[in-house]
Amino acid sequence: MGKPHDLVQGTLDLLILKVISLEPKHGWAIAKRIQQISQHALQVQQGSLYPALYRLEQQAWIKAEWKKTETGRLAKFYALTAAGRRQLQKELASWSRLSGAINLVMRTTE
Amino acid sequence: MRWFDTLRLTTRSLLLRNHVENELEAELRFHIDRQTDENIRAGMSAEAARLSALRTTGSVMRIKEQCRETFGVRLLDQLRQDVRYALRSFRRTPGFTVVAAVTLALGIGATTAIFSAVNAALMKPLPFTSPEQLVNIRETDRRGRGSVSVFSGNFVEWRNRASSFQEAAAWRLEYFNVTGNDEPEQVQGLRVSERARRGPPSGRFPRGGLSLGARATNTFEEKPTWNHFSARFNSFPTPSRPGGGRSAMGGASLFRRTRRCLR
Numbered sequence: 001m002g003k004p005h006d007l008v009q010g011t012l013d014l015l016i017l018k019v020i021s022l023e024p025k026h027g028w029a030i031a032k033r034i035q036q037i038s039q040h041a042l043q044v045q046q047g048s049l050y051p052a053l054y055r056l057e058q059q060a061w062i063k064a065e066w067k068k069t070e071t072g073r074l075a076k077f078y079a080l081t082a083a084g085r086r087q088l089q090k091e092l093a094s095w096s097r098l099s100g101a102i103n104l105v106m107r108t109t110e
Numbered sequence: 111m112r113w114f115d116t117l118r119l120t121t122r123s124l125l126l127r128n129h130v131e132n133e134l135e136a137e138l139r140f141h142i143d144r145q146t147d148e149n150i151r152a153g154m155s156a157e158a159a160r161l162s163a164l165r166t167t168g169s170v171m172r173i174k175e176q177c178r179e180t181f182g183v184r185l186l187d188q189l190r191q192d193v194r195y196a197l198r199s200f201r202r203t204p205g206f207t208v209v210a211a212v213t214l215a216l217g218i219g220a221t222t223a224i225f226s227a228v229n230a231a232l233m234k235p236l237p238f239t240s241p242e243q244l245v246n247i248r249e250t251d252r253r254g255r256g257s258v259s260v261f262s263g264n265f266v267e268w269r270n271r272a273s274s275f276q277e278a279a280a281w282r283l284e285y286f287n288v289t290g291n292d293e294p295e296q297v298q299g300l301r302v303s304e305r306a307r308r309g310p311p312s313g314r315f316p317r318g319g320l321s322l323g324a325r326a327t328n329t330f331e332e333k334p335t336w337n338h339f340s341a342r343f344n345s346f347p348t349p350s351r352p353g354g355g356r357s358a359m360g361g362a363s364l365f366r367r368t369r370r371c372l373r
Contacts, residue, residue, distance in 0.1 A: 027137060028144040046141060046167045050134075051176040060115035066133075076137045083112050 012044065012052050014095055017061065017080060017088040024079035026069070027053060053078060061087045124186065134177055138170055243276075 019025065019033045030053075031044040056062045061084030067077045080088065123130045142163045149159030167173075200207040247268065249258040260280065269278035285296050 026140065028141045046138075047169070047173050047176065050138065050141075050173050051179070054177045058116055058119055060112040060119075073140065073143075074136075075140050076133070081115075 011095070012048055013056060014088070014091045015042070015044075016049075016052060016056060016078075017084055017091065020062065020078050021080050021085070021088055024065070024067075024077040026075040026077050028075075030078070056084070059087075060084075131174075134174055138167070138173060142167055142170075247278075 015034050016030055019030050025033065027049055031046070031049050034042055034044050053062070057064055060081060062078045063081050064076050064078050066074050069075050145163035145166060146159045149162050150156060154162060249260055250256055251258060262280070265278070265280045283298065285298055287294055287296055
């Protein structure tokens with residue numbers, strides 16, 4: 001496995017929305033989860049993660065709340081809002097369209 | 111309600127600045143601590159684990175700066191800084207400030223005054239359905255210069271025989287003496303021909319005919335000479351347009367049907 005890839009521009013929002021769609025998570029857990037699921041292929045830099053979280057919150061797609069973690073420490077948990085859920089559906093659809101199209105181009109054998 | 115949430119967050123970042131900053135600080139510290147814990151679990155020493163966590167996090171200051179940008183208050187912040195800087199500069203150089211303020215005030219005042227005059231005299235259309243068809247007809251001296259009062263007989267001839275004009279009306283400046291219960295007063299007014307006041311029968315012009323900006327208007331019968339015109343005061347309309355614009359420039363006004371000009 002090579003060096004972890006930097007994220008494709010614009011896909012970070014989609015990944016964050018997807019990862020917190022099951023349950024609310026704090027920033028560190030979001031980054032960790034993305035890393036795990038992608039089998040360490042994707043590494044979210046903190047410098048991109050937190051601005052993205054604040055941007056998504058500003059868009060009212062996610063909602064932040066301070067809650068205790070399992071270790072008893074306070075952390076800021078992010079949860080999907082109703083608008084965020086709709087946005088996730090929209091971005092998923094556009095992502096499958098885009099990746100499908102790219103695959104079609106890549107598989108062409110001339 | 112998304113716009114409401116956005117507005118709420120922006121307001122919060124503006125008003126509870128310290129609170130929001132502390133929250134961001136706590137959130138980033140939590141992140142670094144969690145990373146440190148994980149590094150220790152992976153077998154690093156406490157010190158090495160912390161350094162490694164800080165290294166992967168990158169510059170905390172830069173992250174904060176980027177987060178602040180998404181608050182949407184950076185522009186407002188800069189604006190506030192600029193305004194305060196400007197006010198400080200004003201206080202340091204009061205002479206320049208006064209000169210600049212006076213210059214601006216005079217400039218704005220002069221522009222407003224000139225625009226008001228130009229607007230009233232040139233841009234505001236005259237109160238006719240087709241003001242562009244309105245022409246001013248006058249007589250000149252033999253060399254084609256100046257503007258000579260029109261002899262009333264000529265006016266009647268023009269009106270009756272010129273086929274290029276739909277209607278013609280004449281007017282002249284005049285002073286009237288007004289008496290009543292109070293002191294008698296002399297007011298400047300216009301005498302206008304009856305048709306000008308009523309508007310032409312064709313109905314192309316508004317029924318009120320001319321609305322002149324003079325302080326008083328009167329009508330006269332269109333008889334061959336000015337001497338025989340009899341003044342009949344009907345009313346004293348208040349000036350609808352001070353200055354009167356083009357309609358008060360003098361001579362006889364003819365309403366032109368075509369664009370040919372009669373000299």
